[in-house]
Amino acid sequence: MSDWGPVFVSVVLFVLLTPGLLFQMPGRNRCVEFGNFQTSGASILVHSVIYFASSASSSWPFRFMSTLVHR
Numbered sequence: 001m002s003d004w005g006p007v008f009v010s011v012v013l014f015v016l017l018t019p020g021l022l023f024q025m026p027g028r029n030r031c032v033e034f035g036n037f038q039t040s041g042a043s044i045l046v047h048s049v050i051y052f053a054s055s056a057s058s059s060w061p062f063r064f065m066s067t068l069v070h071r
Contacts, residue, residue, distance in 0.1 A: 009018045009055070010055050013051055013054055013055055014051060017047050017050055017051045017054075018047070019039040019040075019043040019044055019046075020035075020036055020037045020038050020039045020043070021035075021037070022034065022035065023035070024036055024038065024040075024043045025040055025043060025046050025047070026040075026043060026046065027043070028040065029050065
């Protein structure tokens with residue numbers, strides 16, 4: 001458990017992409033609303049797709065670097 005990089009990146013992305021915290025997409029009245037602290041089913045779906053896509057794309061550098069270090 002010496003490689004905490006992917007865990008840290010995943011936690012930060014999860015907090016930042018919480019619907020309504022920084023932004024909500026789609027919003028209730030507009031396409032994107034900022035800091036309204038509300039959520040809906042559609043915004044949960046959109047934010048979860050963004051989270052999984054960004055966490056999958058952000059974890060590959062950590063795996064690559066760990067294979068270089070452990071050689």
